[in-house]
Amino acid sequence: MPVVSRLECQQLATLARLSLDNDEAERLASQLGPILAYLEQLQAVDTTGVPEHLPPARPGSALRPDVAVPPLATAQVLANAPAVRNDQIVVPKFKED
């Protein structure tokens, strides 16, 4: 059975932008092990020469005409933003000086 260590769980969390405390990482790691063990059955399936699944291209699934339509008004978009200043969404600093 694949064992997922707390450290590996923390690394996955970092990739997924989740912060886990040690207890939560420990608990999730212990749950992921049996789930991954179950998923491992797929590796025993013979898929030689089988392409990956893609939904069949159908004549009916077409793109819409490339015509500009009016977007939502700025005020409507900003109404749901957690922090707004001067008609712009406020974000924390993301670049070093």
Add this chain to the structure above:
Amino acid sequence: MEPVDIVALTVRELATHVRDGSLRATDVLAAFESRADATEPAVQAYLVRARSQAAAAAEAVDAARAQGRTLGPLGGVPLGLKDIFVTEGLSTRCGSRILEGWIPPYDGTHAKRLRDAGAVIMGKLAMDEFAMGSSSENTPYPAAKNPWAIDHVPGGSSGGSAAAVAAGSCAASLGSDTGGSIRQPASFCGVVGLKPSYGRVSRHGMIAFASSLDQAGPLTRDVRDAATLLQVLAGPDPHDATCLDAPVPDYVQACDLRPKGLRVGVHREALVHDGLDPAVARAFEQALEVWRDAGATLVDIELPHARHAVATYYVLCTAEAASNLARYDGIRYGHREARSSLRETYEATREVGLSAEVKRRILLGTFVLRKDSYAAYYGQAQKVRRLITQDYEAAFGRCDVLASPTSPVPGFRCGERNHDPLTMYLSDVFTIGANLAGLAGISLPAGLSPATAERPALPIGVQLLAPSLAEPTLLAAASMFEDATTHHQLRPPVEVA
């Protein structure tokens, strides 16, 4: 004229009464609001009631009729929408704290088409967070209960949608189905749940969980009501490129078709299942007899890769969920945990905003998409998905519809299974194939389990699957069963306040 029991009427009857003026939309709404007031303290199907919006919509229907305008096919019919559907001016949280406070500035295609058809939206229905779950318990908000036994789950993830229809607190509802989330709760609550073929109904405005699997559909009291709602929802949508531009046949009329020599396929091997409840097995065999007595032929079919469906599904749906849920970062909408750096803001927002099952699936999805594990997990699952799809194509060469139980068990007790995620995942065994292969599926009430010292009488569902876009055949075969049985007329002994 005898006073009409409004909340007992079907969608079709309600629309007819409102259209011919024998009932006003406002009176219909008042009856359902009053029913919801009585059942909600116990059932908790609604996350949000939209009383003033619903009242305005019902008044608009009555005004339109008074002005001699033609009403839409759902004119004055009170509906509930799973909280996954985006509704203008009405809270949409997808059962998650991370969308707390979000009031969408637009209607998704589902809400828009239903409103355009005259429906009155009573509110948003409880669900597992981001539709991840089979019991409606994975949510920080009050969990919906099963009207047949309040200490039992209504199924999930569209548990509120099924519970509300069973309790009579709306005439019909809308749910979403990624791996069985319409059909399994329909089965647990004794109502009809229809998952259309992938692409038959738009996904625009249905918050994404796993985009190659998600599909919206109705939960109703009977098959013809499901067809009535599908008629309104189906058809191409310029906002969703995966929505098919295929003709929309008359689904309601299809319910009256009796295809000569209907072949009902049964995958016997799948019924040899450790967890298959004897009451479910019995109800299923009795259901097969109903089709046989109605003139159908039963055909044994093989699905050689079906035993890998659950594993395939949990690789693919977690991978897609990890990608789809990356958008919830606390920046543009929803909840934000403000921190001094962008990265800390993302992490703190997601830490507080997402609950355990969602994090578990994001981590699994991140694992299967990692460079080191991609080929063995995600790539391999996509290949097995192809094999599973080919199995169904071969099976549908020998039968018109495929029958199975919807769930291996009736509804279980609240809290009984939420400590063991893998056991919960395995309960999706009969429903997942339809999502992997993009098929149409429906769950039909098939009777009650016998009441015992350990368990009250609980609904059991039987599932039919049909090829992509074969909804007319699916609905015909479903009506054939429903017309020969009375299971769909049973009503739960819901506790009323």
